[in-house]
Amino acid sequence: MFQDAVKFGSGEYVPVEMHKxxxxxxxxxxxxxxxxxxxxxxxxxSFLLQNRDVFMDMLTDSxxxxxxxxxxxxxxxxxxxxxxxxxxxxxxxxxxxxxxxxYFLPVHQGRAAEHIxxxxxxxxxxxxxxxxxxxxxxxxxxxxxxxxxxxxxxxxTEIRSDKPFKGNxxxxxxxxxxxxxxxxxxxxxxxxxxxxxxGGQPFSIENMRAVRxxxxxxxxxxxxxxxxxxxxxxxxxxREPEFRDxxxxxxxxxxxxxxxIIYFSSRKISCTRGGGITTNRHDLYxxxxxxxxxxxxxxxYGGVSVREIEAMAVGLREALDWDVIKHSPEFIxxxxxxxxxxxxxxxxxxxxxxxxxxxKGFLPHLSSFDYPAGALGAALYIASGARGMERGTxxxxxxxxxxxxxxxxxxxxxxxxRRVFTLSQVKYVEDRVEWxxxxxxxxxxxxFVEEPKVLRFFLGRLEATSDWPQKLVTQxxxxxxxxx
Ligand SMILES: *Cc1c(COP(=O)(O)O)cnc(C)c1O
Numbered sequence: 001m002f003q004d005a006v007k008f009g010s011g012e013y014v015p016v017e018m019h020k021x022x023x024x025x026x027x028x029x030x031x032x033x034x035x036x037x038x039x040x041x042x043x044x045x046s047f048l049l050q051n052r053d054v055f056m057d058m059l060t061d062s063x064x065x066x067x068x069x070x071x072x073x074x075x076x077x078x079x080x081x082x083x084x085x086x087x088x089x090x091x092x093x094x095x096x097x098x099x100x101x102x103y104f105l106p107v108h109q110g111r112a113a114e115h116i117x118x119x120x121x122x123x124x125x126x127x128x129x130x131x132x133x134x135x136x137x138x139x140x141x142x143x144x145x146x147x148x149x150x151x152x153x154x155x156x157t158e159i160r161s162d163k164p165f166k167g168n169x170x171x172x173x174x175x176x177x178x179x180x181x182x183x184x185x186x187x188x189x190x191x192x193x194x195x196x197x198x199g200g201q202p203f204s205i206e207n208m209r210a211v212r213x214x215x216x217x218x219x220x221x222x223x224x225x226x227x228x229x230x231x232x233x234x235x236x237x238x239r240e241p242e243f244r245d246x247x248x249x250x251x252x253x254x255x256x257x258x259x260x261i262i263y264f265s266s267r268k269i270s271c272t273r274g275g276g277i278t279t280n281r282h283d284l285y286x287x288x289x290x291x292x293x294x295x296x297x298x299x300x301y302g303g304v305s306v307r308e309i310e311a312m313a314v315g316l317r318e319a320l321d322w323d324v325i326k327h328s329p330e331f332i333x334x335x336x337x338x339x340x341x342x343x344x345x346x347x348x349x350x351x352x353x354x355x356x357x358x359x360k361g362f363l364p365h366l367s368s369f370d371y372p373a374g375a376l377g378a379a380l381y382i383a384s385g386a387r388g389m390e391r392g393t394x395x396x397x398x399x400x401x402x403x404x405x406x407x408x409x410x411x412x413x414x415x416x417x418r419r420v421f422t423l424s425q426v427k428y429v430e431d432r433v434e435w436x437x438x439x440x441x442x443x444x445x446x447x448f449v450e451e452p453k454v455l456r457f458f459l460g461r462l463e464a465t466s467d468w469p470q471k472l473v474t475q476x477x478x479x480x481x482x483x484x
Contacts, residue, residue, distance in 0.1 A: 005330055015330035018323035029055045029484045032476050035382050036469055043461025044378040044446050046387040055385030058414040065271035065418035071311040078306035087309040088300035094313035099262050100253040101278040103285040105292045106302030109275045110227050110265025111136035116291045122146035122187040129177045130190035131169045149177045156198050159358050160348050164239040166201035171210045183218045194228025200353025202235035212258045224259035227268040230325040231352025248320045270315025271418055274304035328416050335426050344437045354415035363443055368393045368406035370445025376412045379443045382472055384432035388414040395457040439475055444468035
C-alpha cells in the first residue's frame, strides 16, 4: 500500500512535505502598486518580468526544480575526463536501474534528444502519431520534413472531468492514422508520459499495452518521452487498480519495457540540466549513436557538464522514491480541489504539472481576442506577485492573412516546480486567486503594442484595454488595507 497525504485531527488530508529545507533563496513580495508598475514595465507579459519582482514563480517546472542535498554533494566528486568519465559510468548505471535499459546516450536537454531522434527516424513526408505533441517535439518533427498526427482521446481536452487517464491514445484513431498514411510513412509512435500541454495528465499502462499491440501488428517502434514520467507513475499507482500494490520501480519498468526508445529532459525528471536517450535495442542505438558527437559532444558527456551528470544519476534514482514523486501531484491536487470546491474554474482532475485556471470560465465577459488567459495572468501577478504562463490565444501566432486565431482553450498554467514551494505559499496563491474570482468583473482585456511574428508570447508587449489594472489595485487596498 502507498501512503497518501497525512490525515489531520480535523479529518482533512494535508500533503505534508517529506523533506526539510536546508538551502533557501530570498523572495520579494512587492506592494501591489510596485507589482502594477512591474507588470506595466513587462508589457503585461509574464515572460518579461524580472524574477526579483516575482514572489511565486509558477511559470514553468523546467530547470527550476530543487535539487536534494545528495545531488549537490555528488557534484563534488564529478570526474572531469573528456572521454571515459566515471561520472558517465555512474549515470549509465542509474539509467539502467531506473528505466531497465542497457544503452545510453547523454544529450544537452530534451529537445536535443528530439532533434537526434527526428534526424534518425523521420523522413520527408513521414507522419509521427502521438498521444499529444509537445512544442519542441513538433518543431523537430516538422524540421525533419515530417508531420505530427495527434491521436488523443476525447477526454484529453475536456476541462471539467473525472477521467483518470486523459493522456491516453485513442486506439481506433491510432489504427486509422496508420491505415490512412500507410505503415511505411510512420516514423515511429510517440508516447508522452505526463502529457505536458494538457496539464501533466497521465496515460495508463493498459493503454500503453494496447499501443504496443498496434505497434507490433505493424512492425513499428515506440518512442517514449519520460520527461514527466514520475508524475505519470504516481497516477498509475493511485488510479490503476492493477498497480496499487506495485513499487514505483516495478511500475516504471513495466512502462519502459513496453517502449523501444526512451528519452528525457533532465530539466524535469531529475531536477538538473541535461537529457538522454536510452534503449535495449543495439540496432536502434547504432542508428543514433554517431549523431551525438556531431551535435552534442562526446558519448560520455553529450554537452552536459560532468557535475550535472553526477546530479542526474542521483536525481534519476530519487525519481523512484515515492516520497519524492508524490510531492508535486499532491500539492497540485490540494490547490485544484480547493479552488474547484469554491466553484472557481480549473482543469480537473488535477494533473502532475500545475494548476490550470480556465480563463474562459473565469472571465466570460472577455472575447478570445481580449486574450483572457493573458489578462488573467497579468491580473493574478498584480493581485499576488505569482506569475503563471498563458496557454491560449496569445500563445497562437496569427494566420497567413494576419488574423488572430482563437484558441480552443484559454488557460493560465500555474506550474509547481518540484520541491520548491511550501504549503503556506500555496495557500497564499489560493487566497489571491479566490479574491480575484470575487472581483473578476474588474478584469479587462489586453492588446498588443509590440507583436513579434513568430512565438509572440515570449517577447510580445501588451497594454490594458482600459484602466482595469488600476481599478484592481484600488479594490485590493479597500479589501486588504496596507497588507502586501
Ligand atoms: C520540457 C519537455 C521537453 C523538452 O525538454 P527541454 O529540456 O526543455 O529541451 C520534451 N518533452 C516534454 C514532455 C517536456 O516536458
